Every structure is written in structure tokens, then in C-alpha cells.
Amino acid sequence: MRALSADEVRTVLGQGGFDASTVRRGVDAYRLTYRTIGTDGRATTATGLFAVPRGKRGKLTPVSYTHGTTSYKPDAPSTSGTPWAVGPAYTYAGSGFAAVVPDYLGLGEGPGTHPWKDVPSETSASLDMLRAARAFAPRTGHSLDRDVLITGFSQGASTALGLARTLQDGADRHFRVKAVAPISGGYDFANAELPALLNGELEAKSSVLYAAYLLTSWQRIHGGVYTTPSEVFQAPYADRVEKYFDGTTPGQVMFQGTPNRLTDLLTPRGWAVLRNPSGTFASALRTDGEVCTAWTPRMPLRFYRAETDEQATTLNTAHCVASLQKRGLNPPVENLGKPLYQGSLHLGTNVAGTGKIVHWFLSQAA
Structure with a gap:
């Protein structure tokens, strides 16, 4: 090269x-x-x-x-x-x-x-x-x-x-x-990163991006995180968030197209998945x-x-x-x-x- x-x-x-x-x-x-x-x-x-x-x-x-x-x-x-x-x-x-x-x-x-x-x-x-x-x-x-x-x-x-x-x-x-x-x-992630992220102890925008990336990635790998994105992501982000993290979206586009706060990104179900992991998600955190x-x-x-x-x-x-x-x-x-x-x-x-x-x-x- x-x-x-x-x-x-x-x-x-x-x-x-x-x-x-x-x-x-x-x-x-x-x-x-x-x-x-x-x-x-x-x-x-x-x-x-x-x-x-x-x-x-x-x-x-x-x-x-x-x-x-x-x-x-x-x-x-x-x-x-x-x-x-x-x-x-x-x-x-x-x-x-x-x-x-x-x-x-x-x-x-x-x-x-x-x-x-x-x-x-x-x-x-x-x-x-x-x-x-x-x-x-x-x-x-x-x-x-x-x-x-x-x-x-x-x-x-x-x-x-x-x-x-x-x-x-x-x-x-x-x-x-x-x-x-x-x-x-x-x-x-289970006992340090996610609690700090969800409790607002880390920078807000990066917390949004990490939460979205984790949920979409682990749904692709493990399944069982959600059935449709709207279960864990609020509108209008539910319709676009998977595309933002499929490798084809430039970082600046993804950055501008996502909210600045977790409260504008996650649904109650999304908060619950991250705060109280269970099933395949909890198993993936242990691994x-x-x-x-x-x-x-x-x-x-x-x-x-x-x-x-x-x-x-x-x-x-x-x-x-x-x-x-x-x-x-x-x-x-x-x-x-x-x-x-x-x-x-x-x-x-x-x-x-x-x-x-x-x-x-x-x-x-x-």
C-alpha cells in the first residue's frame, strides 16, 4: 500500500x-x-x-x-x-x-x-x-x-x-x-461500563453511540435482544439505527443522525435490556x-x-x-x-x- x-x-x-x-x-x-x-x-x-x-x-x-x-x-x-x-x-x-x-x-x-x-x-x-x-x-x-x-x-x-x-x-x-x-x-461492561453509561457518568453522545452499537451488534450475533428495533429504540431512530452500524454509513453521518442523550434514544424496553440483562444478552456480557x-x-x-x-x-x-x-x-x-x-x-x-x-x-x- x-x-x-x-x-x-x-x-x-x-x-x-x-x-x-x-x-x-x-x-x-x-x-x-x-x-x-x-x-x-x-x-x-x-x-x-x-x-x-x-x-x-x-x-x-x-x-x-x-x-x-x-x-x-x-x-x-x-x-x-x-x-x-x-x-x-x-x-x-x-x-x-x-x-x-x-x-x-x-x-x-x-x-x-x-x-x-x-x-x-x-x-x-x-x-x-x-x-x-x-x-x-x-x-x-x-x-x-x-x-x-x-x-x-x-x-x-x-x-x-x-x-x-x-x-x-x-x-x-x-x-x-x-x-x-x-x-x-x-x-x-456488565459491572462498570454499562452502569456508568446508564447513570450519566460518561459523555452523553458517546454513551448514545455505544448503547446503539451494542444493541444492534449483539442482536445480529446472538439474537434475542429485540424483535424489531422499535422495541428498544425510539422514533425516528428505530428506522435508521441498524443502517448506521452496518459498516456503510460514514461516522459523521451516523453522529449527526443520532440523538445527543440516551433518554431520546432508548425505549423503556431498551433501558431494561441494558440495566437488567437476561438471557443471551447476559450470557454475552459474561463472555x-x-x-x-x-x-x-x-x-x-x-x-x-x-x-x-x-x-x-x-x-x-x-x-x-x-x-x-x-x-x-x-x-x-x-x-x-x-x-x-x-x-x-x-x-x-x-x-x-x-x-x-x-x-x-x-x-x-x-
Whole structure:
């Protein structure tokens, strides 16, 4: 897709506010289309961004970076050239790593709709992207080391933990986890994120978008959330909300076409589904939270978060760490302070966290 010099990489990173101090090389960036499985277990394809350092041959340590929430297919890392979308990949590749960045199912050039907040399919898409990168790397003059460094932001923070968990469990005989560094995750939707969102503790507009995305996505994946959108969404949004989150609606159109407050979006039934989950919805929430509750990591692990967060309450991180502490772990949590990206503390942690993590990963890979 692109061949950038080291100075060009630094320019792109600078435009996005990313730390370019570790960049020593240019970057060759590729879009990979690879085989994986859908939420139904059937064969499908997905795409992702694979970036390698220019002028460096031989074995590279892969960094799996799993991105945060997006709803519009072209905004995924492999189909967007914005500094926000490619910044982490260019940071790691320019610093000497192989950056392996899945778009997830249904984003980028992948078929169908994106199953948002579905950790199992995010995990399988991420693992299969690693496998695809390993198969493709020799064409670029490289091979991928067994040791993989894993990071991710927001939605992708849970994915990062899910990928680490499945690799620790032996899902692939080649890869083993070297270290994990998730940023600002929504690790506990059931007991942290949803209560904060519904109680008005988070930014109102993002709460509207997350609630709408969750309900429509989990209806597509699991069923049983609603029979018709009008059961959980008020008019006039009931007639359009599914279209807003099917991957074909630009983010700005979706943003302008949704209300600014949850009270204007949800029906009483919609509030009830989110406040008192039951059935398949409750089961899906339990599965989502298992990235913190159902395993004991055996690799170095660090969490990164802002001092406060307007989109992903910091209680998510606190609950995840508390769960791990019950099993004898005490992973450090780095407070990134109050970094801003386009006025958002949440988005700012992706930029600030990437700069911190690349230094840690360099020390781990040494």
C-alpha cells in the first residue's frame, strides 16, 4: 500500500500527536486479506494492516495491535491513511517491529457487518491475522519471531487480553506471548461500563453511540435482544439505527443522525435490556468479561489508562486488576494523566499509551 521513509513516518506520527522518538526506519505497509471464521464458525475472510521496517532484513518481533471502536468500513487501519488509524502500526514498524493490525470481521475490506464487542471473533480474527502475517512475511524479506508482543486500545484492549489468553492456552504452536499492554479497555461492561453509561457518568453522545452499537451488534450475533428495533429504540431512530452500524454509513453521518442523550434514544424496553440483562444478552456480557475473570496470565502485563475517562470508565481497569489480584497477580497500572486527542481523554490515551508501550516493548525484546 505505502512505502515511507523514516522522515515521512515521523511526519505522519507528528500529525497525529504520536511519539516518534523511537522511529529509526521507514515503513512498508501492506493490506493482507486472509482466511478466518465468522461468529457462526463458518469460513470467511478479513483484512488487516501489516507494516514492517524498511531496510531491515531477517527475523522481526511481531507486535499485535488491536484497534478501538469504528463503525465505518473505510475507517479501519488497512483502508484508512489517517494518522489516527495507522499511527500505532507506523510507531511499531518504524521502531523495528513487525506491526500486525487486524481490521476485525466486517471492517476494512472484510465482508458482512462488524460484530462489535464480540471478543471471541475479535480474538480469532487477530490470531488468524498473525498467522497470515507469518505466512506473508518472507515475501518482504522477513520472518516473524515466535515471541509476540500484544497491545490494543479501547475495544481492542479486551481483544488484546483475549488473544493473549488463547495463545497462552496453546491455540497456535508457533506463537508465544512475550508481554501484554492493553490501553483504556471496556473490560467489564456488565459491572462498570454499562452502569456508568446508564447513570450519566460518561459523555452523553458517546454513551448514545455505544448503547446503539451494542444493541444492534449483539442482536445480529446472538439474537434475542429485540424483535424489531422499535422495541428498544425510539422514533425516528428505530428506522435508521441498524443502517448506521452496518459498516456503510460514514461516522459523521451516523453522529449527526443520532440523538445527543440516551433518554431520546432508548425505549423503556431498551433501558431494561441494558440495566437488567437476561438471557443471551447476559450470557454475552459474561463472555465479554472473561478476558479478566477466566484465566491467569503467565506473562508480563501492564495496564494503561487516563486519570479520568469520558468514554470508558476507569472502573473497567480497576475491576480487571482486582480480578487478577484475586488469583495472585498484581499487574502495574500506568496512569497516563490527562492526554487529549481532538478534545477526548479516551482517544488521547491511545496516542500517549502507544508512546509509552513502544519503549516498554523495546526493553522486552532486547
